[in-house]
Structures are given as C-alpha cells and as structure tokens.
Amino acid sequence: xxxxxxxxxxxxxxxxxxxxxxxxxxxxxxxxxxxxxxxxxxxxxxxxxxxxxxxxxxxxxxxxxxxxxxxxxxxxxxxxxxxxxxxxxxxxxxxxxxxxxxxxxxxxxxxxxxxxxxxxxxxxxxxxxxxxxxxxxxxxxxxxxxxxxxxxxxxxxxxxxxxxxxxxx
Ligand code: SF4
Numbered sequence: 001x002x003x004x005x006x007x008x009x010x011x012x013x014x015x016x017x018x019x020x021x022x023x024x025x026x027x028x029x030x031x032x033x034x035x036x037x038x039x040x041x042x043x044x045x046x047x048x049x050x051x052x053x054x055x056x057x058x059x060x061x062x063x064x065x066x067x068x069x070x071x072x073x074x075x076x077x078x079x080x081x082x083x084x085x086x087x088x089x090x091x092x093x094x095x096x097x098x099x100x101x102x103x104x105x106x107x108x109x110x111x112x113x114x115x116x117x118x119x120x121x122x123x124x125x126x127x128x129x130x131x132x133x134x135x136x137x138x139x140x141x142x143x144x145x146x147x148x149x150x151x152x153x154x155x156x157x158x159x160x161x162x163x164x165x166x167x168x169x
Contacts, residue, residue, distance in 0.1 A: 001037055002162050003100050005093070007108040008042035010149055015042040019052040022108055028152040029106070041096055043089030043113045043135040049082075056082050058112050059122040061129055064090070064137030074112055074134065077124050089113055090138035097144050103162055106155055107136050109148035116146045 009016050011033075012023040032038050045051065054076040058064065062072030067083060074086040090113070097105065107114035115133040120126070136146045147155040161167065 001035070002104065002159055003037045003039050003102050004032055004155070004159070005039045005041050005097050005100070005102050005105040005107075005144075006032075007106065007111075007114045007149075008040040008045070010106065010108055011038065011040045013040060013042065015045045015051055017044075017051075017053045017055045022149075024149045026149065026152050028156045029149070039096065039100055039102065041093055043093045044085065046092045046096075047085045047089035049085055049089075054078070054080070055124065056086070056112050057120045057122045057124060058131075058133070061121045063119065063131035064112070064115075064134035065132070065141075067134045068137055068141070075122070086113060086134040087138075090135040093135045094138050094142040094144070097139065098142065103143075103145060104155055104158055105136075105139050105144050105146045106149060106152065107133075107139075107146055109150055116148045117150075118148075 009022045010024040012021050014021045059073050059075045066072035073083045113133045113135040116136040118128045119131045139146050
C-alpha cells in the first residue's frame with residue numbers, strides 16, 4: 001500500500017505558528033486515514049520550532065527553491081533569520097518520505113514550508129504569489145509528487161495509478 005505524507009496541521013494537530021490547526025475534512029483525506037495510509041508530518045516542528053512561534057515568510061518575493069540554493073532567506077517579522085530551521089525541516093520531511101517509500105505528499109497551501117502553488121511575498125502584507133515553500137520544493141527535488149489540500153482529487157488519481165496492478169512491484 002502506498003503511504004501519503006500529509007501536513008500535520010491538516011490532520012488537526014495544533015502545530016501552526018499561532019498554535020492552531022487547519023483541519024481538513026475532505027472525503028478523500030478521510031478515506032486515506034481510514035485506509036491507514038496517512039503519515040502526518042510537520043517540517044517546522046520536526047526541526048525544533050516551538051508552538052506558538054512568530055510567523056515566517058520567504059523574503060524578497062523569492063521561493064523555496066531559491067532558499068535551497070542560498071539565494072533567499074526565511075525571516076520572521078522582526079528580521080530574525082530562520083532559514084536554517086526551514087532547510088532542516090525540508091530535509092527531515094524528505095528523509096521521512098524516503099524511509100517510508102512515499103511517492104505522494106499533500107501539504108498545506110500558502111505556508112513558507114508546505115505551500116506548493118502559493119506562498120506569501122515576504123512583506124507580511126497578506127499578498128500571495130505563485131511559488132512553493134522550502135519543504136515542498138525539496139520534496140519535488142527528491143522525486144515526491146506534492147499537492148495542496150485544494151488538489152486532493154489529483155493526488156488521489158495519482159495514487160490510483162501507482163496502485164494499479166500493472167504498476168505494482
Ligand atoms: Fe502545517 Fe507545514 Fe506549517 Fe507544520 S510547517 S504547521 S505542517 S503548514
């Protein structure tokens with residue numbers, strides 16, 4: 001059975017920066033949970049971030065891929081640089097996925113770690129731009145298909161493909 005790595009906050013774990021969760025009750029996710037294929041993970045908490053913690057954004061309207069090659073930083077509103085923690089969280093997430101043979105991840109949209117199609121612009125202004133966070137970018141580099149909670153149907157379609165008899169090893 002294919003397992004799927006899912007952002008812990010989407011599963012109701014109160015690990016977000018402000019101590020809240022973003023529980024997602026979409027039927028596809030509930031079915032995966034019932035099937036026992038969900039692996040919860042929070043990159044930031046895994047890397048040692050406390051709950052609660054200040055919000056963070058990728059500075060300068062850059063993306064997670066820029067952070068991974070040293071072209072951008074992740075900062076808190078007071079300018080505190082938390083880039084190292086975010087990179088460590090990304091590496092730990094990819095390592096967990098590889099340990100479990102995971103090929104698909106569903107990560108919380110908009111997060112500087114987990115966002116896969118949208119991230120904030122780095123000004124703490126609430127403006128979002130196309131782009132992926134640090135963990136989502138690292139997971140894709142490592143060969144994992146990453147979807148947000150808004151694209152569960154696409155993730156489920158890929159799951160069906162991977163579990164089709166002709167693709168079983
Ligand atoms: Fe959720 Fe990811 Fe943020 Fe953790 S790092 S709280 S899993 S969005």
